[in-house]
Amino acid sequence: MTLPRTAHRRLATSMALAMALGVSSFAVAQAADDLKDKQKQVEREVKGAQRDLDESSADLQAATARLDAAKGQLVTAKTQLATARGKVAVAQERDAEMQAELAAAEAALVEAEAALTQGQADAEAQREKVATTVADMYSEGDPELIAFSSLIEAESTEELTRRDGVRDVIVGQEARAYDELKAAEVLLQVQEQQVSDARDDVAAKRQAAADHLTLMQTLEAEEQAAKDSVVSLVIERRDAQEGARKARARDAAKLRQHLAEQKKIEEMLKRRAARALARQRAHARSQSSGSSTGLLLKPVDGYVTSPFGYREHPIYHYWGLHDGVDFGGGCGTPLRAAAPGRVVSSYWSDVYGHRLIIDNGAMAGVGVATIYNHASSYNVGVGDQVQEGQVIGYEGSTGWSTGCHLHFTVMANGKAVDPMPWF
Known part of the structure; x- marks a missing residue:
């Protein structure tokens, strides 16, 4: 099975970052194999799922x-x-x-x-x-x-x-x-x-x-x-x-x-x-992106309902990236800042509902931003400085959603990456 073009770009980015951080070619190859295995696992999960919450x-x-x-x-x-x-x-x-x-x-x-x-x-x-x-x-x-x-x-x-x-x-x-x-x-x-x-x-x-x-x-x-x-x-x-x-x-x-x-x-x-x-x-702190960094706090008390990864959209049937992790928790559950940073954008999206973007600065040798989607509301706005663990809003079901949840995205140098290794 060939990797989608976006997956190739992610793989190339991971390899370049690993080399810049002094990781061995063996580790790079291992990371590539892990990525392929993870992609196949996600594909199996997607084929067995009826629909995503935000489909x-x-x-x-x-x-x-x-x-x-x-x-x-x-x-x-x-x-x-x-x-x-x-x-x-x-x-x-x-x-x-x-x-x-x-x-x-x-x-x-x-x-x-x-x-x-x-x-x-x-x-x-x-x-x-x-x-x-x-x-x-x-x-x-x-x-x-x-x-x-x-x-x-x-x-x-x-x-x-x-x-x-x-x-x-x-x-x-x-x-x-x-x-x-x-x-x-x-x-x-x-x-x-x-x-x-x-x-x-x-x-x-x-x-x-x-x-x-x-x-x-x-x-x-x-x-x-x-x-x-x-x-x-x-x-x-x-x-x-x-x-x-x-x-x-x-x-x-x-x-x-x-x-x-x-x-x-x-x-x-x-x-x-x-x-x-x-x-x-x-x-900059030199850490491998292939292992858990522990740099981010989980943004909500809830279990994962849909993981990060490539999948076929169940309605529109295009192959694309589910660019974050969906967390359950229940309507009104507090959303917390995963790391210190500044709110750089807050707006309404027909797809993601209420969105909030926080620039968290440089972490592990990359520029990190965190995005919060589908909230019922936020209590911070553009320009506000937030602290790690600060309540910034509440879980909701706005936009394309069938139930209250948080779609949480981590952006590394402007590209979406799997949030789980960052916790």
Whole structure:
């Protein structure tokens, strides 16, 4: 893996400084290897991190959150629409089945009613037949008496036998007529029950069809609501994408402005460092920048949340230097001057929020300045002389920040270096 151009410059600066301080070539090579190892370690940490605290503006964070929410909701809405459409399709299939069942039940009812009408006509005809038969018999007298009289009047055995047969025919005809009437009435009762059952079946199927129609209307309303939700979320996602694009463009413009400001600050600090070194060259303390100098006080009581090093920006995807160390601690935690010095700049940055720059003069053979970012406020201003450990402000979350923290930068001869070895 090749080092970025900025890393090459840092390496060259470190080697030149080490040689100026009398460090051996072996130590220089070792420092170079350590730098490469440290860079690789930082790269691994960056790839595993979700985002830095100061990766983007609040506008872009809000726009991105809105876009993510719209995307997630759209997935859910599409699932709900597919489910609603499935329910409607099943309901439509069942509706067709129920309509067929209702039609069959109505046809069976028509058939049963026709059979009942015919049965009623047959029974009525049988009643008339019985009535006529009985009337004809009894108009001539009691059939039993007539038959008995004919038996008495018989003059021979042969005639007696014949007349007894006639009697049986007469009485049998009457009995058959009544049997046929009884059978017709029983059949009529069966047909009446069949019609009643068929009517009940039709009524039940009509009620079921009506209930199912209500269910289908509800499901179709749910499907339409799901369609409307999908359309609405598609529009919301489009608007959110446009909002995120505009916020990203605004951030990019601010970032370019910030880089231009940073360049000016670097040039100013280079000049101040050169002057400080010229004044104090004879008294400069000779110490290796590769080991802990112990020259700076930690500026805040807090743990490191993001180290110094090169990384890919998680939003804009450029490869650059995270030019300081982020310390947690909590909103309002006092910020202390890391070393004596003079405040040379205090201003608002869209990226870093409230910034404060202190020129700490010459240390370890280099001109040092310390920069404090994202503070809620500072209680010192340009031109003020500060002492080591003096409270100069309070931790905040201004600029591009997702939570209260201090982004602390150490500038050596106008270039950002890892602050950790200086503590």
